[in-house]
Amino acid sequence: MSGAPVPMTGSALAVTDLTVELEADAGLLRAIDGLRLAIERRQTFALVGESGCGKSMTALALLRLLPENGRVCAGHIRLDGADLLDLPEREMRRLRGGRLSMIFQEPATSLNPVMRVGEQLREAIETHTPLRGAAARAKAIDWLRRVGIPEPERRIDDYPFRMSGGQKQRVMIAMALAAEPDFLIADEPTTALDVTIQKQILDLLLQLQREQGLGLLLITHDLAVVRGMAQQVALMYAGEIVEQAPAEDFFARPRHPYARLLLAALPDAHKRGQALAAIPGTVPALTQHFEGCRFAPRCGQARAGCASSLPPIQQHGSHLVRCVLEDDAVWAEAAAQAPLNSHGGGAVPSAGPGAVPLLSVRDLNVSFDSGGGWLGRKRHSFQAVEGVGFDLAAGETLALVGESGCGKTTTGKALVQLLRGSARVSGQALLDGQDLFALEGEALRQARRSVQIIFQDPFASLNPRMRVAEILEEGLETLRPDLSPGQRRDRVLALCGRVGLREDVLQRYPHEFSGGQRQRIAIARALAVEPRLIVCDEPTSALDVSVQAQILNLLRELQRETGVALLFITHNIAVVEYVAHRIAVMNRGRIVETGPTERVLGAPEQDYTRTLLAAVPRL
Template identity: 55%
Template sequence: MSGLRVLIGPDENPVRPVDGVGFSITGGETFALLGESGCGKSMTALALLRLLPDGGRIASGEVRFAGRDLLRLTEARMREVRGGQIAMIFQEPSTSLNPVMTVMSQIGEVLAHHRGLDGASARAEARRLLESVGIPDAGRRLDDYPFQFSGGMKQRVMIAIALAGEPELLVADEPTTALDVTIQAQVLDLLARLQAERGMGMLLITHDLGVVARMAQRIGVMYAGELVETGNRSDFFRRPLHPYSRKLFAALPTDAQRQRPLAALGGNVPTLDRDFVGCRFADRCPEAFDVCRREAPVWERRDGQAVRCHLYSAGRFAADAAMPAAEAFSDTARRTAQAPLLDVRDLKVHFPVRKGLLRRQVGSIKAVDGVSLTLAAGRTLALVGESGCGKTTAGKAILQLVAPSAGEVFLDGSPITGLSRTALRPLRRSFQMVFQDPFASLNPRMRVGQIIEEGMLALGVEPDRQVRAQRIDDLLQRVGLTPAMKLRYPHEFSGGQRQRIAIARALAVSPRLLVCDEPTSALDVSVQAQILNLMRELQGEFGLAYLFITHNLGVVSWLAHDVAVMYLGRIVERGPVERVLAAPAHPYTRALLAAVLRVDDEVPGVRSAPPGDDLPSPLDPPAGCHFHPRCPHATDICRRQYPGETARGGGQIVRCHWPR
């Protein structure tokens, strides 16, 4: 690919999401495209496959694949290339999977068109693909529809569809964003193995530096429509050259930064509908000087790396300059014992499974099976575990968005379980939820300002229209957007920007408890840092309590006060985050920590250590300890009897017959 330029909109004032981008990918190589939401990464991938949105067009450039310029092929020939020779994994599974077709039908389309398989052979191959991406009970789930899968499982289905055509080049747009750490490790292992077996090239679009460290041989950093740095993996992680790249590393949450704000980038990616005179990063760069605003930088070469930055030509760049330390957060919640704001006792959510003409119940899916937890005002409890373990269902049941089968939920000492919708309505101002999929949870027919204002109007938060309008503007700015964006619709935003809108909507009614379901999973590291800093600031200012559902253990170690580890509907370990993450007692917790991708891994493609086998089906959980089929330390008692609680001291509780 060379000199690729994409325009969207009218000729007189077009948006330029891709402006002169060029790179190459060889067989068996992974090239990672890294950068913030809105930088043009996904649009580059869509241009490569000629899947641009309405109004989009390729103004210039060349995209050569297997000796042919893809930009000159007819649409009929491009259909043979897409899905067969080049396949793409899209960022948002909820909008990419057909909701009225079964998983088998969607995989079968690819198998029939590109590999000539149908009938039993197609079903057998579809089942193998689902099993390879970690879907339990794959044979039965082929006949399910996308809405019957969790967010992480929908992403795995998309990966299976992309791999069905046995492509030579895989374009992966945030392929593991919605996956927990163990499945993420399994999927990345799968992609690495397929590359080795088939010599398949990969264009990996991601904001996760851990995924880049694990998978990529070469890296390109993209900002405001153009590449600003390229190089091989080892050089980039040892010494990122561009100030923007260095800021991305500084924004990663770590244990060392726990008491201090993350180094979030100020401002936003500039709009791409204007002509740039100087460096596009100058307005946000702490090291910018006069020439940066007057002249566009040219490429500078440094020992195999390339960077667009005036600091090199001017001799001003200090690669080892230390970042100034930020003032520590005030964290009174860690020093003050308080009565619980939220008290959950033996919560259960069982979904009936019905079959036959008379729809008789033949079993139940035990999504949540006896969860108990407490959360005080001003504290954060992280709920972690694999996709399908019941975390999201537990969060919804706590807020009475899903009817519990048993158990009790108390908010500030008052029971809320079983209340009617009318009785619950005035209480909803006290608790809100940020959902996992921002596109599905935002009304596509409402403008952003209306979406944020809707809750305030429904719950009577602020009667004055002008005060509401000012609050909307303030909230948009606090989550890294601009007030002018309130007039836009959700489809006009990137995935990360939509998640910020969802967070602003939840905060609009000033809740006391916020249940956050993967609120930063769709965000790049710089925007994630803004959101996490904002959440800590709001918690310190208003005493907010957060139930934080996530698979990102780096975020857990930085944000949470306490952590609860969930497996197949039950809490297997809980306690203060310092104790649980530093000295995990349950083998499942240790497996989760072992599977975390780290930016200091030495060699790309090195296998992590996720638990063996796949998560069992909650329809038929194993007898005894649910984890015993995947546990390397299981004994006979583990197979017969579910373990009781064992106190480890310091508030750490574990359910294991052989805790360590």
């Protein structure tokens, strides 16, 4: 925050007046503007805000890993007093992974797909520690065990594609921590993790802080994790910090309108049947020149001067906020007590107990083979899903929850017919009486219009060589040939607005977006053909809370208007509380408990369910 004090001690990572610019097709983009922050050893400093605000770019700038079109044009980054921007690249390579390490946001793109995970982990250990050979391998196995990888002695020789998204994230965390750095930059470190593994990882980070004095820059959209981990919180918007405070003060007395709206957008059981307080509009394009408050176009309390004059930084003890309204004590007191957004809307209608199921799954089994081949290796079979059965009615949301690797995603992919040829699938999945597993040819193509999927990893599911417009129109061209090119274009524009994307995204490629923006594109693609059933595989795990609120409101509206059924695969219990009519809990490929949401969350019958709920972070 430009002009804000940056505390310094003998051992700190301090950033002063950092400005980063990127050369883009649309012009010069100022991704970070006058950033100031300081992270002490043994401290967790949380950087929060919407996708596209500059959080991940801040992390890359600290490690001097900016893309080729990016440059630091002002400011300093000091580690224990030495300016990292002045160091030669050879010295920076020694610091990266050693004293200063990072957990990247998307493990699927950060892990080398042609190297076994053990080789990648050993490389980090041997580069930054004295350990070699068998000792380095033993250390790698120990770190895989510490981050919760089951059977680490066997999984160390797996390739990344053999692991779930959550398991790949754990491998990334192990690589970042293996050299025991002084400072760790964690960019959405627990996004892909279920609640039990998330708790294990967060407990491990807290332990390392106590034992090794680890300083942690935590970049996340999970405000419940921030509440339990951070001592300091900085809220970032459109390239600059608009509020910074001790965590206790930030959550008890948020002062910026943006902060209060973010907290109001969080889903929970108390908001069931109501629309969430989603923030209207999107983060502004950073290619423009800002004269006033960057949040003013989306702020319900903006005044005439907000858009024309730069807001001053107001300081209230250790609480800093960039807002002209802080001068108005009467307004500030009233705003702190009143909601900034109000939304109507009743409960989402759900199917009654006697409703005819839209989808009826019986005795679903999925197994994979591994090994075998021309080298004479023995073929092994792994049972990923065993005896799964459930019903799902039109207009109903069934949440499928459980730990990473329990078979949730495999179940969803099997229903969408994405495992043909790669797994053995048996059982029945009746959609309006038609068995999806028995369909072929034109009948299968027609069924794909009725059943769509939103994937967990948006980067891997979007064609990197296609523009967003082509991605969104591809399904319409194939599954809705009745639409004219003009109608397809109109539908694509409408979809962009509904998922919170500006029209200018249509001519850009997936790599030009943040993880949350890519997920919005993936959601728009699934919605394009107006399916009757959507398999939502962690659809909001990559989204910040404001966009998550937009998406949950959108799914809720679609369900009310069209009666679409949702199989909602997630580890976010707060989202489950808000959106699900019923819950099915999976463990080791089987459904171990199912029932109405209120009953399962309020009075779980299984020890496994109780363990899951006990690990959920709360505000």
